[in-house]
Amino acid sequence: xxxxxxxxxxxxxxxxxxxxxxxxxxxxxxxxxxxxxxxxxxxxxxxxxxxxxxxxxxxxxxxxxxxxxxxxxxxxxxxxxxxxxxxxxxxxxxxxxxxxxxxxxxxxxxxxxxxxxxxxxxxxxxxxxxxxxxxxxxxxxxxxxxxxxxxxxxxxxxxxxxxxxxxxxxxxxxxxxxxxxxxxxxxxxxxxxxxxxxxxxxxxxxxxxxxxxxxxxxxxxxxxxxxxxxxxxxxxxxxxxxxxxxxxxxxxxxxxxxxxxxxxxxxxxxxxxxxxxxxxxxxxxxxxxxxxxxxxxxxxxxxxxxxxxxxxxxxxxxxxxxxxxxxxxxxxxxxxxxxxxxxxxxxxxxxxxxxxxxxxxxxxxxxxxxxxxxxxxxxxxxxxxxxxxxxxxxxxxxxxxxxxxxxxxxxxxxxxxxxxxxxxxxxxxxxxxxxxxxxxxxxxxxxxxxxxxxxxxxxxxxxxxxxxxxxxxxxxxxxxxxxxxxxxxxxxxxxxxxxxxxxxxxxxxxxxxxxxxxxxxxxxxxxxxxxxxxxxxxxxxxxxxxxxxxxxxxxxxxxxxxxxxxxxxxxxxxxxxxxxxxxxxxxxxxxxxxxxx
Numbered sequence: 001x002x003x004x005x006x007x008x009x010x011x012x013x014x015x016x017x018x019x020x021x022x023x024x025x026x027x028x029x030x031x032x033x034x035x036x037x038x039x040x041x042x043x044x045x046x047x048x049x050x051x052x053x054x055x056x057x058x059x060x061x062x063x064x065x066x067x068x069x070x071x072x073x074x075x076x077x078x079x080x081x082x083x084x085x086x087x088x089x090x091x092x093x094x095x096x097x098x099x100x101x102x103x104x105x106x107x108x109x110x111x112x113x114x115x116x117x118x119x120x121x122x123x124x125x126x127x128x129x130x131x132x133x134x135x136x137x138x139x140x141x142x143x144x145x146x147x148x149x150x151x152x153x154x155x156x157x158x159x160x161x162x163x164x165x166x167x168x169x170x171x172x173x174x175x176x177x178x179x180x181x182x183x184x185x186x187x188x189x190x191x192x193x194x195x196x197x198x199x200x201x202x203x204x205x206x207x208x209x210x211x212x213x214x215x216x217x218x219x220x221x222x223x224x225x226x227x228x229x230x231x232x233x234x235x236x237x238x239x240x241x242x243x244x245x246x247x248x249x250x251x252x253x254x255x256x257x258x259x260x261x262x263x264x265x266x267x268x269x270x271x272x273x274x275x276x277x278x279x280x281x282x283x284x285x286x287x288x289x290x291x292x293x294x295x296x297x298x299x300x301x302x303x304x305x306x307x308x309x310x311x312x313x314x315x316x317x318x319x320x321x322x323x324x325x326x327x328x329x330x331x332x333x334x335x336x337x338x339x340x341x342x343x344x345x346x347x348x349x350x351x352x353x354x355x356x357x358x359x360x361x362x363x364x365x366x367x368x369x370x371x372x373x374x375x376x377x378x379x380x381x382x383x384x385x386x387x388x389x390x391x392x393x394x395x396x397x398x399x400x401x402x403x404x405x406x407x408x409x410x411x412x413x414x415x416x417x418x419x420x421x422x423x424x425x426x427x428x429x430x431x432x433x434x435x436x437x438x439x440x441x442x443x444x445x446x447x448x449x450x451x452x453x454x455x456x457x458x459x460x461x462x463x464x465x466x467x468x469x470x471x472x473x474x475x476x477x478x479x480x481x482x483x484x485x486x487x488x489x490x491x492x493x494x495x496x497x498x499x500x501x502x503x504x505x506x507x508x509x510x511x512x513x514x515x516x517x518x519x520x521x522x523x524x525x526x527x528x529x530x531x532x533x534x535x536x537x538x539x540x541x542x543x544x545x546x547x548x549x550x551x552x553x554x555x556x557x558x559x560x561x562x563x564x565x566x567x568x569x570x571x572x573x574x575x576x577x578x579x580x581x582x583x584x585x586x587x588x589x590x591x592x593x594x595x596x597x
Contacts, residue, residue, distance in 0.1 A: 003316075022478075023368070024494045024511065026541035028499065031122050034129060038095075039536040041121075042505035042514035044154035051506075051514050052151035053538060055118040055129065055139065058349070061098050062142035063089075064452045067112040067191065071102055091531060103148060104164070107277050109270050112390060113168040113193045113393035115141040119149040119204075121160065124539075132202065132209055134163050143170070146193075153228035153343075155234075158205045159315075161226035161235055164211070167194035173270075176262050180221070192270055197221030198300075203229075203239045203315035208397055210315035214239035215322075216302060217250060219272050223302055226309075227352075228343045229277030229312035232458055235309040236341035236350045236379075240302035241322065246302035250275055276301045277337070286370045287394055290444075292420050293467075295395060296410075299336050306379055308350055323379045326356040326386055333369035343400045343407075349428055350379040351398035351407045361392050374408045378428055387426045388433045394419065398426065400449045405429050406479070407434075407455050408447035415442045423458070425479060436477065437485045440464060445475075449506050454479035456502035457513055474515050489515060489541065499539060507511035513541040519543055 033040040038057040045051045065084040071348070078089075086150040089097065100106060102116040118139055120129040120150065133139035133147040151160045174189045200211040201224040214222035214382040217240070241468040255271035258264045266274075279299035287295050306323040329337040341352040357371040376387040376398040387398060388411065388445060396411030405428040410421040421444035423436040438460065440443045445460035458479040463471040489501045493504040499517035506514040521535045 017025070017328060024487075024543050025239055025494075025545075026489070026513070026543055028493050028497055029540040029542060030499075031538045032127060033535075034120070034127055034139055034536055036129070037118060040127075040538045041516045041536055042503075042538045043151055045506040045508045045512060046154050046156050047508050047510055048156060048158060049124045050154065050158050050164075051538075051540065052120040053120040053122060053127065054152045055120055056116060056536075057095070058115065058118075058139050058141035060139065060141070060464055061101070061114050062155050063097065064112045064143055068097070069108070069111060072111065074118065075100065078264075079155060081179045089534075098348075101416075104281065107274075109192050109273055110190055112194075113144060113146045114143075115145050117146055117150055119150040119151040119160070119164075120416050121151065122540075128147070130204070131565075132204070133167055140477055143168070146195075147513075151204070152237075153226065155229045155233075156231045158206065159229055159233075160206075161229045161237075162202050162204075162235075163199050163225040164202045165199050166197045168193040168195045170194070173267050175265055180264055186329075190265070192267070193559060194269055194273075195221070197223070197274065199223045201226035201235070201239070202236070203311065205315070208315065210417065211307060212237075212239065212307075212317060214241075216240040216242050218243065219247075219301065220269070220276055223300060223304060224307075227341060228350075229311075230346045230348070231342050232346060232348075233313065234344050234348050235311050236344040236352075237308045237309075238304040238305060238338070238340045239298070239307050239322070242303050243301060244303055244334065245329075247272070247275060248332070249281075256522060260411075261329065284395075288419060289500070293572075297335075300338075301336075302338075303336055304338040304340070306339035306350065306352055306354075306384070308341065308344065308348070308379065318421070321382055323354075323384045324381070326354045326375070326377060326384055329370060330357070330367055333372060335369070335372070337372075339377070339379075340421075341382060344399065345401045345403045345405065347403060349401060349404060351401045351409070351426075352377060352379065353397040354386075358391070358394060359389070374410065376426070378407070378409075380428070387424075390433075401428070401451045401512075402450045402454070404472060405454060406450060406454065408450045408458075410446050411446075420444045420448055423456075425450075425456070436479075437482060438454075439475075439486055439488075448504065450479075451507045451509055451511070453509065453511070455507055455511060457507045457515075459503040460556065462488060472502055474501035476504060476507070476513065489513070493541060499537070501539070502536075511543045515539050515541060573588040 004214040037055040042283035043054050064170050076093045081244040096324045101114050101418050130136045132149045134145040136145050147165050149164045167347045170191050172189050174187050177185045177188050179185045185186050198220050203210040205290050212224050214224040222240045224239040226235045228298040231233040255268045258268050282299050284297045308321045312320045323339050328473055337355045339354040341350040344350040351500050353374045354377045357367045358373045373395050373596045376396045378385045392413050393411040398407045398409035401407040410423050412419045413422050420442050423445040425434050439462055443461040447456050448459040450456045459472050460475050461470040462473045474489040501515045501517050503516040504513050517537050517539050518534050522532050
């Protein structure tokens with residue numbers, strides 16, 4: 001494998017910092033957030049005017065207090081004399097409670113489960129939120145509406161693909177409590193939640209819903225996801241192929257026989273679900289945290305493999321090809337060891353991420369389980385190929401690929417004692433790995449999408465500060481004009497808007513850009529208190545011809561490269577990953593569109 005590194009051009013850096021590059025201007029088209037949810041994010045955009053969206057946090061969830069513990073109520077400030085029949089939650093209490101009920105956060109299986117994440121689309125006029133696996137759509141959330149959904153990809157035929165969890169149902173478990181006395185104890189019954197599967201990759205044409213079945217469905221029903229689909233119906237994602245060595249051991253030793261123990265307070269299902277939940281919330285232990293933020297390992301009880309499915313026009317699977325990791329798992333590593341495909345082009349070439357082991361300067365040094373990392377890869381002709389093997393890079397992913405076989409992504413590298421995300425492009429045909437411009441040295445930069453014209457969009461840090469969480473902004477970059485550097489999208493949308501763009505999520509062939517912004521929203525509580533909060537909204541940026549005019553102090557707009565002399569729009573200081581709350585539905589991978597962290 002050839003690996004070429006191209007250093008960032010000084011001219012590109014200076015252009016980005018000084019805001020003097022020739023850039024495209026955009027008009028702003030807000031996409032209305034449904035009243036039933038708090039946050040909305042951009043996901044994908046095609047040339048037909050269809051955008052896929054991701055909504056979070058339902059405003060009208062039905063709370064079943066029979067399945068809410070007193071401990072959880074106390075956490076949100078409710079006393080023991082709270083009576084749901086006569087008392088009402090305040091707005092703050094409701095938001096705090098619903099956030100604790102999100103599946104990724106809610107680790108107690110006898111607590112109520114609700115839908116927290118919703119797939120949606122925008123056709124240029126209306127935002128729709130289909131029910132999919134729930135009985136009701138439009139952000140309905142309750143015991144009966146507890147399936148999470150997200151669209152992750154979209155093609156020119158208006159086919160949406162993504163991931164969904166199964167809705168939960170409840171079952172009673174009765175056990176005999178242990179006692180030290182002679183008196184026989186009374187049986188105790190607990191109500192638990194259970195679902196048929198952890199996740200499924202979904203295909204949706206606006207009317208019909210199809211799901212792809214994983215190879216391994218033992219224990220919790222298995223996992224699959226579809227991240228992207230080409231115009232000729234090649235879909236990519238992952239599927240569970242077997243239990244991890246650790247999970248298989250736990251099942252045999254600790255969980256399998258619980259159903260035969262009348263004194264067990266849990267069942268075989270709840271035992272393994274607890275292991276899955278702890279794995280999907282785990283962080284990487286062998287790499288340092290950045291600004292207090294660890295790297296999520298996004299684990300599972302399953303090994304999964306990147307999969308390329310050839311579908312027909314109705315979403316049925318014609319054939320599939322699975323891709324193994326770059327290296328074989330070493331004997332003393334019991335954890336998940338998987339691959340994930342995040343994007344595919346119309347040539348059938350997929351890109352994504354693979355677990356592997358970091359090899360330092362001394363290639364003869366023994367590899368240990370502590371050296372496990374994930375790195376960007378190409379999936380082609382049945383082979384998983386590394387994009388780089390440079391030992392300077394400690395982690396990374398490829399997030400998108402265009403029809404010229406140019407992929408984009410990022411790798412992590414230690415700079416000034418901190419790990420930073422370094423953007424790259426990769427030419428599959430020439431096997432050329434090229435570093436891309438950044439706003440300034442050490443600015444963590446995450447490319448998320450690239451179109452066939454070579455325009456890259458994503459999110460990047462614009463704040464020089466080394467001891468605080470850095471401000472981030474959405475950007476675009478023209479690979480045909482790298483000397484232009486990154487363009488902060490907040491500088492090319494005019495200076496009157498109250499929106500601050502934190503992430504550019506998708507771009508189509510008309511150079512329209514789907515972005516996520518942060519705005520200040522004020523809500524009046526039931527007690528008459530005015531509550532200010534920052535929420536995520538989605539904008540569509542439409543290009544127009546005009547001279548580049550960066551915002552200055554008088555206009556109140558942000559700078560292109562973190563210049564502290566510039567005035568920052570309201571909401572710009574928000575650390576957007578904290579707002580987005582990177583989440584898992586399938587428990588294996590950061591699901592939000594192609595971020596791959």
